[in-house]
Amino acid sequence: xxxxxxxxxxxxxxxxxxxxxxxVFMLLFFFMVATVIKEDNLKIQNNLPQAxxxxxxxxxxxxxxxxxxxxxxxxxxxxxxxxxxQLNDALKSPDAVQAFIASERAALPEELVPLLIVSLKVDxxxxxxxxxxxxxxxxxxxALKINYTTKKGExxxxxxx
Amino acid sequence: xxxxxxxLLIFFxxxxxxxxxxxxNRKLPPWEEDPQDTEVVIKEKNIFTINVNxxxxxxxxxxxxxxxxxxxxxxxxxxxxxxxxxxKGADACKYCKGARDPRSSxxxxxxxxxxxxxxxxxxxxxxxxxxxIIAAYNEIRNREFIREYPGEGINYVQANDEYLDPATPPNxxxxxxxxxxxxxxxxxxxFSEAETK
Numbered sequence: 270x271x272x273x274x275x276x277x278x279x280x281x282x283x284x285x286x287x288x289x290x291x292x293v294f295m296l297l298f299f300f301m302v303a304t305v306i307k308e309d310n311l312k313i314q315n316n317l318p319q320a321x322x323x324x325x326x327x328x329x330x331x332x333x334x335x336x337x338x339x340x341x342x343x344x345x346x347x348x349x350x351x352x353x354x355q356l357n358d359a360l361k362s363p364d365a366v367q368a369f370i371a372s373e374r375a376a377l378p379e380e381l382v383p384l385l386i387v388s389l390k391v392d393x394x395x396x397x398x399x400x401x402x403x404x405x406x407x408x409x410x411x412a413l414k415i416n417y418t419t420k421k422g423e424x425x426x427x428x429x430x
Numbered sequence: 431x432x433x434x435x436x437x438l439l440i441f442f443x444x445x446x447x448x449x450x451x452x453x454x455n456r457k458l459p460p461w462e463e464d465p466q467d468t469e470v471v472i473k474e475k476n477i478f479t480i481n482v483n484x485x486x487x488x489x490x491x492x493x494x495x496x497x498x499x500x501x502x503x504x505x506x507x508x509x510x511x512x513x514x515x516x517x518k519g520a521d522a523c524k525y526c527k528g529a530r531d532p533r534s535s536x537x538x539x540x541x542x543x544x545x546x547x548x549x550x551x552x553x554x555x556x557x558x559x560x561x562x563i564i565a566a567y568n569e570i571r572n573r574e575f576i577r578e579y580p581g582e583g584i585n586y587v588q589a590n591d592e593y594l595d596p597a598t599p600p601n602x603x604x605x606x607x608x609x610x611x612x613x614x615x616x617x618x619x620x621f622s623e624a625e626t627k
Contacts, residue, residue, distance in 0.1 A: 286432070293435035297442065304446035318554040322564040322587075323452040325594050337553075388453065391553045398549035400556075408461040417557060418453035425501045428486075428558035 313338035318393035319422030338392030352399040366406035484550035508566035546624035
């Protein structure tokens with residue numbers, strides 16, 4: 270019998286979770302700073318293409334968004350698999366673009382109306398047909414400033430896959 | 431504590447989006463009821479036609495010849511065309527550094543790039559082509575900006591980024607704006623899109 274009992278080896282000590290809130294808060298702040306509230310709930314696939322000659326959209330000017338892409342998996346039964354146009358929260362036909370631009374303009378102060386930029390968020394695998402229709406409608410309603418919204422990256426290599 | 435933080439974190443993950451607020455700026459031509467009325471005559475040598483077909487293959491027509499072209503070579507060919515400077519007399523190009531081929535474009539102001547595509551062309555190919563066209567213009571504009579304003583120590587694209595940056599002071603913005611506009615007048619983007627068939 271020794272006086273100093275050898276400490277019993279009870280396996281690994283439990284991992285301390287005292288720093289867990291710090292880590293989670295750090296993640297939380299990162300996401301709060303790096304992201305913005307979603308503009309619209311997308312019903313279509315919207316994986317943007319890449320380009321490198323891009324310019325930043327001027328946030329001081331009014332921007333309207335038009336989305337084009339195939340309906341996402343949940344909506345295939347309702348809307349099929351062809352490219353569709355999403356305005357605000359609904360899938361619409363190209364004829365609705367003029368009314369959409371008119372309502373966007375009506376919501377703006379008059380001096381900003383001519384500065385309106387239409388940001389076209391088109392899925393990289395979409396066909397040009399739907400976009401062409403939208404562009405014609407935009408021309409008819411005289412919304413001529415457009416922006417093909419893209420991610421930053423190499424356009425040539427990314428267009429091949 | 432961690433539970434609350436997790437809850438907030440998940441809330442932000444679900445309701446937010448990483449912002450993509452950049453892209454290729456373009457201007458559409460105004461709608462014409464009767465396009466025949468406003469037809470403009472442009473010399474064939476001043477047009478560089480790019481056609482993208484339904485299989486995403488690219489064809490370039492210049493100097494009266496059509497050739498299939500690879501995306502990698504498109505920018506080089508477009509710069510060669512824009513920078514050619516084959517004009518004589520009143521059409522002579524002061525700053526062009528190209529081959530001065532009389533069968534190709536006269537000067538920056540006369541050179542037109544025309545793009546047409548099929549309804550079945552993939553958007554990613556279209557964007558890659560648009561990107562290369564803008565890159566060709568930017569290449570020449572960068573060169574001209576540095577030649578015109580060597581004191582700035584920046585090129586056209588950097589100057590434009592600085593102009594668009596909200597943190598730039600207003601007097602600097604005004605200064606940049608006049609310089610950028612001078613370059614845009616010197617090397618205008620004469621770009622036309624044919625109607626899709």
